[in-house]
Amino acid sequence: MSFVVNGNAVPGPADPRVSLLDHLRETLHLTGTKKGCNQGACGACTVLVDGERILSCLALAVQYDGREITTIEGLAETAALHPLQAAFIEHDGFQCGYCTPGQICSAIGMAAEARRGVPSHVSADLAADVILTRDEIQERMSGNLCRCGAHNGIIDAIQATMAPAPTAETSAELAA
Amino acid sequence: MTPFTYLRADTVNDAVRLGAGETAAFLGGGTNIVDLMRETVARHETLVDVTRLSAAVTETAEGGLLIGAAATNTAVAEHHGVRTRYPMLSRAILAGASAQIRNMATVGGNLLQRTRCTYFYDTDGSHCNKRAPGTGCDAREGFNRIHAILGASDACVATHPSDMCVALTALDAVVHVEGRDGARTLPFGELHRLPGDRPDLDTVLAAGDLITAIELPPLGVAARSTYRKVRDRASYAFALISVAAAIEMDGDRIADVRIAFGGVAHKPWRATKAEPALRGELASEAVFRAAAAAEFADARPLRDNAFKPELATRTLAAVLAELAKGDVA
């Protein structure tokens, strides 16, 4: 078996017990993806599979044969930062940085879900288009814990990048 | 984790053939079974990956929906027909776990996920009849805040952790199963068991039985329905108590109603006593509370969960009041 990680074809694991997380970190030496709890409770290990966010610690690598995996190392297309990475710096979206790769991969998956119209637990109308308010981002990102408590900065960074806040003109229009 | 062989099934027949026997298990998204195997709560020699079987959500001839067991929890929650005709099901799924887990988790795996009783997980230090039959139950006299108040036994006081299953119970869903002797269906309410003296068995399925689909019957009352979950934090936590409810009003009178509770028993709990107490009545707080009282008359709270009957009662009353007014989308 083989899969594609950040655009490169790579071999699968030798043992089916190996999680996608351990395979990325220990075999492929992509250590950007972090191991927090190893039991699905923190989100530090979040990666994108065919654009969908998943937890690599609960994923058996063998199951992902033929799939395209994107980790924090593969987000930016050039040497420059991905806009969301830059926004995390700008908005103080971290302290120690341990949860950050998972937060960023998760937010990118989250934005795609919102564009597709996936509702959330706090959506008042299940059938309406999604507007990424602070409440919506908070709920949709609840699978990513930050032990340093940088959540406010994290939400600011996501909101600024994925759901630009109304400018002076647009809020004047809204008020009118 | 003990070593295992990984096999992938491309057809239902393959899956049933490969998954036969006591030492094999099916693999959905892996979000529960991988954890259980890592903790050595579960030891399987073969895992048969069933995520490439049907994940389709299709209309049935009767006007309901057929949901392939490999559909992800996210795919079901976002399906337009589910959102508009069975909103309690979308809401129940969206109240569970996290988005990453819902993207991985399958319908089949959600139904068969195991209890979150901490003694069940604690292989080194605790007695648990569900994990190791005959060893005793440390939860009965231990920390049992999250445990059952209805239908428990001396052997086991665990609760079923799923949110989705609470809605499926209320919606009269039907489970499609493929086993050694071919295909069969069973009403959702008969899938999960009460513990009795065999708490090691969560369901009536035999080893090797594959869940292939869940069928939602056409159910007008479900259009006005919702799910309310009460938990220790606002998101990403299992339920202390949850309520799935649907109502159809005739003026101020309750024409029809469906109710199920989560967090109260070893199985998702259909409120067979509260429902008849509500049908035909004028909607009021007193009537809602009386219906809940009928349901919880037999409740046997444990040391740490005496709050549950009242919490469930208040939650039901609040949900029915909103639904009766038509406040819930």
Ligand SMILES: Cc1cc2nc3c(=O)[nH]c(=O)nc-3n(C[C@H](O)[C@H](O)[C@H](O)COP(=O)(O)OP(=O)(O)OC[C@H]3O[C@@H](n4cnc5c(N)ncnc54)[C@H](O)[C@@H]3O)c2cc1C
């Ligand atoms: C941190 C965390 C928080 C969570 N919070 C919640 C919550 O709040 N609410 C909630 O409801 N759930 C919650 N969950 C549980 C989650 O919903 C389940 O783990 C998930 O639904 C299981 O689906 P899966 O496809 O990953 O199953 P797997 O882990 O792959 O399998 C689970 C079981 O189902 C069996 N199985 C799978 N598919 C089939 C099939 N087609 N036929 C027969 N047997 C099958 C497997 O053999 C296994 O025994 C949480 C999980 C985690 C890790």
Ligand code: FES
């Ligand atoms: S390491 Fe995967 S969720 Fe914590």
Ligand code: FES
């Ligand atoms: S920045 Fe330290 S855990 Fe989030």
